[in-house]
Amino acid sequence: MAVFLEQSHTxxxxxxxxxxxxxxxxxxxxxxKTPLAKYPGGASSALNLNIPLVSxxxxxVSDDTMAIALAREGGLSFIFCSQPIESQAQMVAxxxxxxxGFVVSNSNISPDGTLSDILALKEKTGHSTVAVTTDGxxxxxxxxxxTGRDYRVSRMxxxxxxxxxxxxxxxxxxxxxxxxxxxxxxxIWEHKLNCLPLIDGAQRLKYFVFRKDxxxxxxxxxEMLDASKRYMVGAGxxxxxxKERVPALIEAGADALCIDSSDGxxxxxxxxxxxxxxxxxxxxxxxxxxxxxxxGFLFLxxxxxxxxxxGIGPGTICITREQKGIGRGQATAIIEVAMARDEYxxxxxxxxxxxxxxxxVHDYHMTLALxxxxxxxxxxxxxxxxxxxxxxxxxxxGSYMKEYWAEGSNRAKNWQRYDLGGKGALSxxxxxxxxxxxxxxxxxxxxxxxxxxxxxxxxxxVFSVPELHKNAKxxxxxxxxxxxxxxxxxxxxxxxxx
Ligand code: IMP
Numbered sequence: 472m473a474v475f476l477e478q479s480h481t482x483x484x485x486x487x488x489x490x491x492x493x494x495x496x497x498x499x500x501x502x503x504k505t506p507l508a509k510y511p512g513g514a515s516s517a518l519n520l521n522i523p524l525v526s527x528x529x530x531x532v533s534d535d536t537m538a539i540a541l542a543r544e545g546g547l548s549f550i551f552c553s554q555p556i557e558s559q560a561q562m563v564a565x566x567x568x569x570x571x572g573f574v575v576s577n578s579n580i581s582p583d584g585t586l587s588d589i590l591a592l593k594e595k596t597g598h599s600t601v602a603v604t605t606d607g608x609x610x611x612x613x614x615x616x617x618t619g620r621d622y623r624v625s626r627m628x629x630x631x632x633x634x635x636x637x638x639x640x641x642x643x644x645x646x647x648x649x650x651x652x653x654x655x656x657x658x659i660w661e662h663k664l665n666c667l668p669l670i671d672g673a674q675r676l677k678y679f680v681f682r683k684d685x686x687x688x689x690x691x692x693x694e695m696l697d698a699s700k701r702y703m704v705g706a707g708x709x710x711x712x713x714k715e716r717v718p719a720l721i722e723a724g725a726d727a728l729c730i731d732s733s734d735g736x737x738x739x740x741x742x743x744x745x746x747x748x749x750x751x752x753x754x755x756x757x758x759x760x761x762x763x764x765x766x767g768f769l770f771l772x773x774x775x776x777x778x779x780x781x782g783i784g785p786g787t788i789c790i791t792r793e794q795k796g797i798g799r800g801q802a803t804a805i806i807e808v809a810m811a812r813d814e815y816x817x818x819x820x821x822x823x824x825x826x827x828x829x830x831x832v833h834d835y836h837m838t839l840a841l842x843x844x845x846x847x848x849x850x851x852x853x854x855x856x857x858x859x860x861x862x863x864x865x866x867x868x869g870s871y872m873k874e875y876w877a878e879g880s881n882r883a884k885n886w887q888r889y890d891l892g893g894k895g896a897l898s899x900x901x902x903x904x905x906x907x908x909x910x911x912x913x914x915x916x917x918x919x920x921x922x923x924x925x926x927x928x929x930x931x932x933v934f935s936v937p938e939l940h941k942n943a944k945x946x947x948x949x950x951x952x953x954x955x956x957x958x959x960x961x962x963x964x965x966x967x968x969x
Contacts, residue, residue, distance in 0.1 A: 479800030480947060481785065482836040485843075486956070488944040490932035498925040505846045505936045507547070507727060508756040508777040509823040512816065516824070518727060518756050518777075520847055521545030521693040522921060523837075523936060525826065527851035528552060528707030528731040530883050531862045531875050535565040535704075540859040540913045542702035543571070545693030549729050549849075552707035553878060553885035556716045559706060560723040566704040567724035571694070572652045573669070573678035576600075581607030582614055582634035586627055589617055600666055602676050603637045613668060613676045615639045645670055648677040655680040697726060707731035708757075709887035710739035713746055721755060729758035733783065733791060733879070733889050733901065736767040741774040748775050761828055763804035765811040768825070772815055778824040780849065781808045785830025787852040788877035791901045801830040802843060809844020809940070834920040838927045841936055842943035851875070853920075856910035864909055871909035877902020 505523045506516030522545035526533045530551045538548035550562045578598040580588060584607065593599055599619045604611030615637035622636050645668045646658055655667050659682050669678045695703040705727040706720045720728065730743055740759050747757050759771045760780025771779050784791045784798025792798040805827050816822045824846035831837055831850050840848050854860055855875035862874035878885035879901030886897045910916055933939045948956075 477803075479803035481800040481802050481830060482839045483832075483953065484800075484947055485802055485839055485945050486948050486952075487838065487842060487927060487931060488946055489930045490942055490944060492929055492932040496929050496932055496934065498922060498929060500934060501925040501928050502935045503545075503921060503924070506822070506824045507758075507847065509821055512820045512822060516822075520547055521695060522917070523841060523845075523847040524917065525549060525705065525847055525849050526854045527828070527849050528729060529851050529855075529878050530554070530885075532851050532854050532860055533707075534861040535562040535569075536861065537854060537857075537859045537913075538562070538566045538704045539569050539702055540857075541854070541917075542566070542695040542704065543691050544914060544917045545691075545695055546917075547695055547703060547705050547727065549705040549707050549727075549731075550725075551878075552709055552716065552731055553883055553887070556712065556719045559716070560719040563704055563706055563720055563723040563725045567701050569702055570652075570678065571691075571702070572655075572680060574681065576602045576609060576676055576679055578602065579604055579607055579609055579611075579676075580617070580633055581605065581611070582632070582637065584633045585629060586622055586624070586631045586633070586636070587629035589622070589633065590624070590629075600679060600681075602668070602679075603633055604676065610675060612674045613640055613645075613670055616643060616666075616668065618665070640674070643668060647671075650680075652680065656682075703727075705729060708743070709890065710737075710743045711887050711890060713743050717747060717750070717755070721751070727756040727758070727777075729778075729780065730760065731878070731885075731888055733761065735760040735762045735780065736770055739890070739892070740771065744771075744775045758826065760826070762808065763799040764807055768808045768811040769815065772821075772823050776823065778826055778846070779808070779812075780826045780828045781805055781845070782828035782830065782849075786828075786877065786902070787830070787832065787907075788875060788880070788902045788905055789829065790877075790903060791879070794899060794901055801827065802839070805840060805843045805845050812844065834923045835927065837920060838924045838939075839945070841924070842931070842939050842945055844940055846936065852907055853916075854913065856907045857913040857916060858911065859913045865906070867906060872906035873909050874904075875907045876904040880904045 503522045505520050507520050508516050508518040510516040524546040526541055526548040528549040528551050533548040533550050541548045578592050578596045578601045580601050582603055601617040603615040617637045644662045648669050648671045650669055659667050665682050667680045668676055671677055697703050703726040706725040708716050708728050747755055756777045758778040759776035761782050762768055763783050781804050785801035808825050812825050826847050826849050827840040827845035828849040864873050876882045878888050882904045933942050
């Protein structure tokens with residue numbers, strides 16, 4: 472006879488109960504640092520996140536721009552794998568070669584360009600500093616720079632040649648390509664510059680350093696940096712082409728991998744993990760999933776996963792449950808897998824972090840996911856709303872929206888995510904193509920969300936994620952008390968949409 476389990480629940484059906492808070496239990500004393508990869512008890516993980524957030528392995532969420540923005544705040548992006556190996560590896564390499572505060576110029580022009588070309592470039596890129604190079608590309612020799620101070624639109628004909636009004640190279644203050652950010656900043660201040668070009672031996676422009684970027688860089692104490700002070704980045708892989716994809720991603724510098732699949736309880740995942748362990752031992756950190764129960768967790772733990780992702784069907788763009796009748800309420804799934812993780816730790820002495828993937832709609836869902844036992848959280852919709860996501864910002868009936876589409880939609884066509892060894896195509900959709908409300912910059916939103924998480928942790932009287940796991944008191948609430956939780960029985964003057 473089939474196995475019947477108890478009803479499954481999701482985050483919105485639970486609330487936290489406060490614990491005793493001492494006077495030093497204030498947001499400034501809370502640490503959100505959390506392990507990403509498994510480790511033996513008594514030791515610490517070789518890979519930790521500074522904030523417990525990672526961005527989803529999705530075309531509409533995690534590219535190199537998102538990865539840089541999230542690493543700057545202390546989290547990690549997993550660059551989407553539903554793209555050719557070369558382009559995914561290039562995105563990884565871009566994150567690794569990105570030097571915080573060092574800007575690679577994408578506004579370049581030749582000396583024979585005109586003032587109207589400069590204005591068109593400014594309109595297109597939004598940048599007011601343009602590099603003038605012999606052939607108008609970044610690989611040409613730098614012969615000058617144009618900034619807003621070099622021309623007056625009202626006094627100069629639009630066909631005026633760039634070479635007539637640019638600041639010539641011989642009059643520029645510049646420095647070598649290996650200059651550090653601190654040294655560049657000193658030169659900027661000493662010479663009262665707005666920007667400093669860094670050039671190589673052949674007088675080619677490598678970077679601009681802008682005065683404002685030094686301060687921005689200094690603000691980010693949580694940055695996820697590797698031993699060489701480069702931003703850290705993760706990458707998704709599938710269970711089909713891993714023998715080619717994994718080496719390319721590792722070569723490009725990926726710091727962690729994660730198998731992207733709707734169902735992790737499969738021999739395909741075991742084979743993929745075995746390949747990685749065989750080829751790289753423990754040096755490559757790799758997550759697997761997704762699972763929703765103890766059996767699935769134990770299977771992937773034994774197969775060698777460094778972390779295990781939990782969630783089938785909670786995603787905001789996901790229609791798997793409707794299409795196939797499979798999945799589990801995300802809260803129930805996390806609670807059961809966290810219990811299995813703790814039992815596994817008691818038995819083997821190895822702690823395997825778990826990631827709650829999908830279904831976060833309100834900031835307090837993050838705190839609940841952590842309280843229920845998640846070590847970190849993967850989010851798609853949340854990050855898709857920000858400036859840094861790869862998708863278009865569009866105006867729908869007077870409101871700004873960002874596009875957000877599922878990996879199992881016809882738009883993404885990520886058939887490998889649903890691969891059961893058949894032909895290389897999606898036989899039906901498991902996700903939708905949608906819009907989400909545009910929300911501004913990642914930095915300000917993450918700061919706000921995490922300030923709420925920390926505030927709730929203070930109410931619970933805990934100082935860290937492991938303490939929250941241990942001490943949280945969580946109650947399942949009735950549908951009537953959920954209604955009581957929002958503003959009720961009053962007429963709202965100003966109700967903002969979600
Ligand atoms: P969200 O944060 O609730 O928007 O969920 C994001 C998560 O949804 C991703 O990390 C994936 O695990 C999952 N997901 C992405 N595409 C699909 C799909 O087409 N069907 C089901 N789940 C998906």
